[in-house]
Amino acid sequence: MAEFVSYEDILCSRCRVRMELARADFTYLGHNFHTEVMRCPKCGAVYIPEELAEGKIADAETALEDK
Amino acid sequence: MDKEKAMAFTSGCFRGEPAVCTNACPFHLDLRSFTEKMQKGRFSSAYRQLRSELIFPETVSLLCSAPCEGVCTRKFLDDSVRIHDLESACFELTKKKEPQVYRLPARAERIAVIGGGLSGLVCALRLAIRKYSVTVYEASGSWGGSLKDHPSWEKMEAEIRTQMSPEKIEFVFDHPVGSPDLPDADAVYVATGASGSTFGLLDGWDPGTLAAAAKGIFVGGKVTGCSDIEACLHGMKAAQQIESYLLSGNMPDHAKKEEAGFCGHYISTEGMEKCPAVLPSGGTYTKEEAAAEAARCLQCDCSACMDACEMLQKYRKDPLRISTEIYQDSVVVAGASMRTIGREVSSCNLCGLCERICPENADAGAAILYSRRDRVSMGIYPPAFHDHWLREMRFAMEDASLVMAGSSGETCEYVFFPGCQLGASDPRYVEKAYASLAEEADLSCGLILSCCGIPARWAGMEELENDIAERLREQLHALGNPKVICACTSCERSLREKLPETEIISLYSVLCGFPKEETPVKTDAAVFDPCASSLDASARQSVRVLAERSGIRVQELAWHGEKARCCGFGGHIQAANPELYEEITRNRISESDLPYVTYCANCRETFASRGKQAMHILDAVYGLDDGTRPPVPINMRRQNMLRLKKDIMEKYTDQTFVIPREAWEDMELQIPEELQKKMARTLISEDTVRKALYTAENGGVRFEKEGVFIASIKEGVVTVWIHYQKNGEGYELVKVYSHRMEIAGGQNG
Numbered sequence: 100m101a102e103f104v105s106y107e108d109i110l111c112s113r114c115r116v117r118m119e120l121a122r123a124d125f126t127y128l129g130h131n132f133h134t135e136v137m138r139c140p141k142c143g144a145v146y147i148p149e150e151l152a153e154g155k156i157a158d159a160e161t162a163l164e165d166k
Numbered sequence: 167m168d169k170e171k172a173m174a175f176t177s178g179c180f181r182g183e184p185a186v187c188t189n190a191c192p193f194h195l196d197l198r199s200f201t202e203k204m205q206k207g208r209f210s211s212a213y214r215q216l217r218s219e220l221i222f223p224e225t226v227s228l229l230c231s232a233p234c235e236g237v238c239t240r241k242f243l244d245d246s247v248r249i250h251d252l253e254s255a256c257f258e259l260t261k262k263k264e265p266q267v268y269r270l271p272a273r274a275e276r277i278a279v280i281g282g283g284l285s286g287l288v289c290a291l292r293l294a295i296r297k298y299s300v301t302v303y304e305a306s307g308s309w310g311g312s313l314k315d316h317p318s319w320e321k322m323e324a325e326i327r328t329q330m331s332p333e334k335i336e337f338v339f340d341h342p343v344g345s346p347d348l349p350d351a352d353a354v355y356v357a358t359g360a361s362g363s364t365f366g367l368l369d370g371w372d373p374g375t376l377a378a379a380a381k382g383i384f385v386g387g388k389v390t391g392c393s394d395i396e397a398c399l400h401g402m403k404a405a406q407q408i409e410s411y412l413l414s415g416n417m418p419d420h421a422k423k424e425e426a427g428f429c430g431h432y433i434s435t436e437g438m439e440k441c442p443a444v445l446p447s448g449g450t451y452t453k454e455e456a457a458a459e460a461a462r463c464l465q466c467d468c469s470a471c472m473d474a475c476e477m478l479q480k481y482r483k484d485p486l487r488i489s490t491e492i493y494q495d496s497v498v499v500a501g502a503s504m505r506t507i508g509r510e511v512s513s514c515n516l517c518g519l520c521e522r523i524c525p526e527n528a529d530a531g532a533a534i535l536y537s538r539r540d541r542v543s544m545g546i547y548p549p550a551f552h553d554h555w556l557r558e559m560r561f562a563m564e565d566a567s568l569v570m571a572g573s574s575g576e577t578c579e580y581v582f583f584p585g586c587q588l589g590a591s592d593p594r595y596v597e598k599a600y601a602s603l604a605e606e607a608d609l610s611c612g613l614i615l616s617c618c619g620i621p622a623r624w625a626g627m628e629e630l631e632n633d634i635a636e637r638l639r640e641q642l643h644a645l646g647n648p649k650v651i652c653a654c655t656s657c658e659r660s661l662r663e664k665l666p667e668t669e670i671i672s673l674y675s676v677l678c679g680f681p682k683e684e685t686p687v688k689t690d691a692a693v694f695d696p697c698a699s700s701l702d703a704s705a706r707q708s709v710r711v712l713a714e715r716s717g718i719r720v721q722e723l724a725w726h727g728e729k730a731r732c733c734g735f736g737g738h739i740q741a742a743n744p745e746l747y748e749e750i751t752r753n754r755i756s757e758s759d760l761p762y763v764t765y766c767a768n769c770r771e772t773f774a775s776r777g778k779q780a781m782h783i784l785d786a787v788y789g790l791d792d793g794t795r796p797p798v799p800i801n802m803r804r805q806n807m808l809r810l811k812k813d814i815m816e817k818y819t820d821q822t823f824v825i826p827r828e829a830w831e832d833m834e835l836q837i838p839e840e841l842q843k844k845m846a847r848t849l850i851s852e853d854t855v856r857k858a859l860y861t862a863e864n865g866g867v868r869f870e871k872e873g874v875f876i877a878s879i880k881e882g883v884v885t886v887w888i889h890y891q892k893n894g895e896g897y898e899l900v901k902v903y904s905h906r907m908e909i910a911g912g913q914n915g
Contacts, residue, residue, distance in 0.1 A: 108871055108872075109869050109870070109871045109876075110869060110870050110871065111867075111868075111869055112862075112867075112868040112869060112870050112875070113576060113865075113867065113868065118869065123909055123910070124909070124910035124911075125907040125908060125909055125910065126908050127547060127907040127908065127912055128546070129545075129907060131910075132907065136909075137869075139513075139868065140868075142867070143684050143911070144867045144869075146869050146876060146879070147885075147909075149887070149901055149903045152214075152887065152903050152904065152905040153903055156905045156907055157905065159907065160550075160905065160906050160907060164508060164509070164512075164548045164551075165505075165508050165509050165533070166500075166504060166505055166508070
């Protein structure tokens with residue numbers, strides 16, 4: 100089973116271009132938050148890897164929910 | 167938020183207040199602390215506590231009738247704790263009784279104490295310890311007053327002498343004082359004893375503060391007509407009032423209230439073991455006897471709800487504090503301060519046990535529901551906590567809903583309301599039960615497949631909850647207002663509250679009335695009472711009868727009946743607090759090694775998801791399963807609801823129902839067991855995963871690397887991501903995860 104060890108060489112299937120690191124803005128419960136994610140330079144679609152969703156994003160969600 | 171309303175839910179809570187014995191003690195002695203020290207053999211420390219609170223502890227103990235023993239909680243179990251004997255032992259076992267001397271600077275203010283009896287001596291010593299210049303004027307030739315006639319005077323005299331020895335107190339004996347020539351001093355305490363002169367000072371005297379009308383003069387002790395113990399209390403109070411007068415220059419306010427906070431509530435002794443009082447083998451206790459007797463103290467402080475509830479234990483907050491914080495949270499100005507109780511409010515099962523178990527019915531759950539509703543109205547309650555369940559509720563009320571009057575035409579005498587999750591767990595539960603009612607018993611019985619609205623209640627959405635109740639009221643009206651037969655006690659609870667005009671009956675009480683042959687005992691099982699069953703003793707009893715008739719020898723769990731605890735599902739806390747949810751469910755399945763028999767579909771599914779053998783009572787009644795049936799995944803619950811609707815419609819009406827089939831349902835998808843478990847834990851439906859897969863495979867946004875494809879989908883307020891690979895003709899799921907944050911502009915660019 101293939102595992103991603105880095106974000107390199109991830110392709111956007113529709114645009115057939117390589118994803119690039121880019122800043123993405125998030126909103127949750129009326130608060131804003133931003134972090135680096137992979138984004139398709141052509142169509143702008145964003146990829147959130149598991150480590151980010153269950154790490155930094157989950158922590159920020161918890162902090163905002165507790166406010 | 168209405169502060170009074172928030173506080174009223176838990177106003178009966180008396181946790182943290184002084185114990186009943188302290189309440190009864192004229193000196194408000196902290197006897198919990200005293201017995202704790204005695205139990206540990208710290209006799210000198212116990213002695214110092216008594217001395218600092220009583221000044222002459224042995225004398226007071228000899229004079230005191232021990233009202234603490236009269237009120238002790240242990241008297242309801244066996245015998246009161248023998249505080250008086252413990253005090254005697256403390257005096258015997260303490261070697262060093264000489265007072266501690268504090269080197270404080272001398273104060274210039276002069277205080278005159280008129281009368282060398284107990285009250286005067288107490289006041290004089292207290293002020294002398296504070297280094298005031300104290301003179302005691304005594305009419306007779308020695309101090310002691312009426313104590314000198316006490317049979318134990320010798321003992322008292324020795325103690326008073328020891329305690330006064332390091333301090334400087336000037337005594338003027340054989341000096342009767344007569345009005346108007348009170349001695350020249352900055353403050354005067356008149357304590358001339360039972361037959362002493364009042365110098366006319368009792369006119370305008372305030373018994374609360376001991377203040378006379380004239381500035382700087384206080385009157386107390388037996389001259390005011392009180393007892394020895396009160397005289398002693400007066401001496402202490404006079405010292406305190408004199409010092410406060412000397413510091414401020416003002417006499418005390420008359421109207422000031424006595425100390426508040428002494429409630430005198432009893433904790434429950436239910437289930438406590440008996441242990442009779444230890445009697446002294448000799449004149450007083452030995453060390454061992456004293457420690458054993460002191461250990462009988464229950465350290466009375468109510469923890470009934472906290473002992474019962476994991477949520478209260480986890481956050482270590484008693485109901486009073488919960489109400490306080492709930493109100494404080496409601497007035498928080500965003501940015502200026504933080505809310506403190508959001509997670510707790512979302513972590514309550516709303517099972518009502520805290521209220522039922524509280525001797526004063528303090529209701530932390532009701533306060534928490536109030537807060538959830540308030541948070542929803544303020545727009546600060548995280549929607550992700552309840553979104554999943556609200557979507558399931560909508561599905562049950564719309565896609566899977568059915569209302570029919572049954573064979574009797576337009577209206578019916580009864581209507582079966584199984585609740586949304588019974589058929590979702592196993593359609594046969596509803597089909598069999600309905601057949602029993604409408605066919606075997608030939609009742610004029612209709613059927614409503616829908617939801618009682620409890621998910622809306624738990625989500626704090628009161629308006630939606632009321633709308634659902636109103637809709638159900640209309641449905642019942644159209645059926646001729648039949649009696650409602652509930653299979654779920656949570657539905658029962660909701661309907662009783664929302665539709666008080668409707669007669670509600672438990673399915674189990676009805677089934678119990680039908681004749682059935684007894685089955686020989688096949689197995690033992692513990693009945694797990696659902697939390698909402700506390701309001702229906704008849705349902706609880708009927709379930710036990712049905713179980714026995716079905717060959718189950720019923721065993722009782724420690725927490726059953728009125729004390730039934732929630733399986734963990736209640737209040738829909740799983741998304742808000744998965745760790746606590748895990749802990750609660752783990753604790754419930756560990757209560758007994760026996761299989762469980764319950765009568766709530768959610769309890770059954772919750773236990774099954776933890777691998778606990780758990781059957782629904784209808785499994786036993788209809789011989790459907792022994793409780794080893796695996797839990798039903800989210801998407802299968804929906805399928806079961808639809809299948810039930812179809813089967814019922816085809817059997818009992820002339821209508822048909824076509825179960826909608828979506829394109830993604832036909833895709834070949836393998837989901838490894840680990841990921842299935844994760845999906846159940848994080849409330850991700852297989853349907854959602856399939857939708858994401860279908861969209862990605864049909865021209866939607868998709869990423870790829872080395873044969874693995876990535877796609878996402880927004881379901882409600884949650885974004886679900888999947889990683890998958892092709893596997894022959896179909897697909898295999900590699901990863902699944904979710905987040906609640908939204909990407910500005912959307913994840914699809």
